[in-house]
Amino acid sequence: MSKNALIIGIRNEKSLSYEIAKELIKKNYSVYATYQDESTLKSVKEAADELGIKAIYQYDARKDSDLESFTDALKKSGVKLDVLVHGIAYSSTPGAKLNQLLMNISGDEFTDAIRIGAFSLLEVIGKLYENINENASILALTSRWSRVAVPGFNVIGAAKASLESIVRGLAEDLGRLKQIKVNALSSGPVSTTALSSLGNSLSILEAVRTRSPLKRNVSKEDVASLAMALIENNSISGTIYQIDTGLEIMGV
Amino acid sequence: MARRKNALVIGIANESSISAAIAKELYENGYNIIPTYLNERALAHVKKVTDQLGVETLFPFQAGDEKQLQDITDYLNENDIKIDVFVHGIAFASEIKKNLHEVSWTSFKEAVKVSAFSMVEITRKLIEEDVLNPDSSILTISYRGSQVAVEGYNMMGPVKNILEALVRGLASELGGKGIRVNAVSPGPVMTRAASGINGFSSLIEAVKKTSPIGRTDRMEDIGRMSYEMIHNPSINGTVYLVDCGESVVFSVK
Numbered sequence A: 001m002s003k004n005a006l007i008i009g010i011r012n013e014k015s016l017s018y019e020i021a022k023e024l025i026k027k028n029y030s031v032y033a034t035y036q037d038e039s040t041l042k043s044v045k046e047a048a049d050e051l052g053i054k055a056i057y058q059y060d061a062r063k064d065s066d067l068e069s070f071t072d073a074l075k076k077s078g079v080k081l082d083v084l085v086h087g088i089a090y091s092s093t094p095g096a097k098l099n100q101l102l103m104n105i106s107g108d109e110f111t112d113a114i115r116i117g118a119f120s121l122l123e124v125i126g127k128l129y130e131n132i133n134e135n136a137s138i139l140a141l142t143s144r145w146s147r148v149a150v151p152g153f154n155v156i157g158a159a160k161a162s163l164e165s166i167v168r169g170l171a172e173d174l175g176r177l178k179q180i181k182v183n184a185l186s187s188g189p190v191s192t193t194a195l196s197s198l199g200n201s202l203s204i205l206e207a208v209r210t211r212s213p214l215k216r217n218v219s220k221e222d223v224a225s226l227a228m229a230l231i232e233n234n235s236i237s238g239t240i241y242q243i244d245t246g247l248e249i250m251g252v
Numbered sequence B: 001m002a003r004r005k006n007a008l009v010i011g012i013a014n015e016s017s018i019s020a021a022i023a024k025e026l027y028e029n030g031y032n033i034i035p036t037y038l039n040e041r042a043l044a045h046v047k048k049v050t051d052q053l054g055v056e057t058l059f060p061f062q063a064g065d066e067k068q069l070q071d072i073t074d075y076l077n078e079n080d081i082k083i084d085v086f087v088h089g090i091a092f093a094s095e096i097k098k099n100l101h102e103v104s105w106t107s108f109k110e111a112v113k114v115s116a117f118s119m120v121e122i123t124r125k126l127i128e129e130d131v132l133n134p135d136s137s138i139l140t141i142s143y144r145g146s147q148v149a150v151e152g153y154n155m156m157g158p159v160k161n162i163l164e165a166l167v168r169g170l171a172s173e174l175g176g177k178g179i180r181v182n183a184v185s186p187g188p189v190m191t192r193a194a195s196g197i198n199g200f201s202s203l204i205e206a207v208k209k210t211s212p213i214g215r216t217d218r219m220e221d222i223g224r225m226s227y228e229m230i231h232n233p234s235i236n237g238t239v240y241l242v243d244c245g246e247s248v249v250f251s252v253k
Helices: A016-026 A038-051 A064-076 A107-131 A154-178 A201-211 A220-231 B018-028 B040-053 B066-078 B105-128 B156-177 B200-210 B219-231
Strands: A004-008 A030-035 A055-058 A081-086 A132-142 A181-187 A240-243 B005-010 B031-037 B083-088 B132-141 B180-186 B239-242
Touching (some): A004 A016, A004 A107, A016 A030, A016 A038, A016 A132, A016 A220, A055 A064, A064 A107, A081 A107, A132 A220, A154 A181, A181 A220, A220 B219, B005 B105, B018 B031, B018 B132, B031 B066, B031 B083, B066 B105, B083 B105, B105 B156, B132 B156, B156 B180, B180 B219
Parallel strands (some): A004 A030, A004 A081, A030 A055, A081 A132, A132 A181, B005 B031
């Protein structure tokens, strides 16, 4: 019997979630995905068709109605999930206000960032709990920006910090309830739409390349390979694995 | 299967060794395994593992023995073998049963040399003798007792912390050669080395209670994540926990 995976976070073929979906499909998973709204439907649909994704559902993580309708549709189709990948963040959301000082961020912008980047994981699991199999694997995509300040991007850091804490909390809850493993992967910067929303993605990638001991950036294929290894391992839970060609270990 | 890649595995004591699980995974992925054994007394136990991994040649090796290390690199040079993977899985602490504040410098120094600095010594020798391929991968085995105080783990806590610092140091130094260095950090598993630790079976019981999934590591899971770390070109300088979630939970039971 084929296994099922839901991936939240494919924006286009440059997304990390896209690469992970590709890997899952290679391993015979039936993959379901979401798109945020009409503005991203075309690029997600193209990516989904190319990969052979079974169905895509509209889900803007800021909207209660979307959460309701997308999880209902998935439940009605009778799909039981073995894998859930969470790869959405405020930075990949069209219209997100980035590159501003933390002190100038409004309450609404902040709560949007937290809901999309972190709390949505809890909401989706809450709605789909009965449709998640025992021993399932949940994987969230995070970044080192949860622990270091990046000018103009600190609202994402706050959401990622929250996400990582939620990963540990869920690992405890869902492990006891259903033997479900929950982990996160913390990737060094890769060229995605979310990264380019910063406006200076090329100089970020260049800075990382220069500083990393291996003098290169992380490849998306390698991130997807580690994602699969985490998803299919039965002795790993609650972890945040860094994959960054060694950038994090470098001091000044 | 043509075995074109070579893995030097130092640390197999018997079938329950973590290094044995890693060697098995490497073998299944097409590596030629070059193992060492501590001494004649250990040889039969090591062979039980390596006989199943197509191994014909084993080398005696005790950390710090330059002659034995020379013999290994001579063999590699004579047979034109380059190492793609070096697994470092040795640890020793003569005063492991003592409280940390009672440990002698002699014992501490020896523990650091065998359990941590040997990784540097062996790596250096492999580079000096030019038997380490560019883009090769080094993996050592740590334990979370390096970060938190674990009852009974005593002097090995600081020693493993030194090992993890050496992982970062070597990773930063050798990255320019394309060499990656990482550590896998499993939860407690019953190995020969672990049997020397006071109260180890109660540690295992405590971990089972704390882990959200209610058990300790499966050896093959440690082997599989180790393999991923070894062969993934973007993973470098890391210490990955494989511990069934035990370390993220603060148990109040």
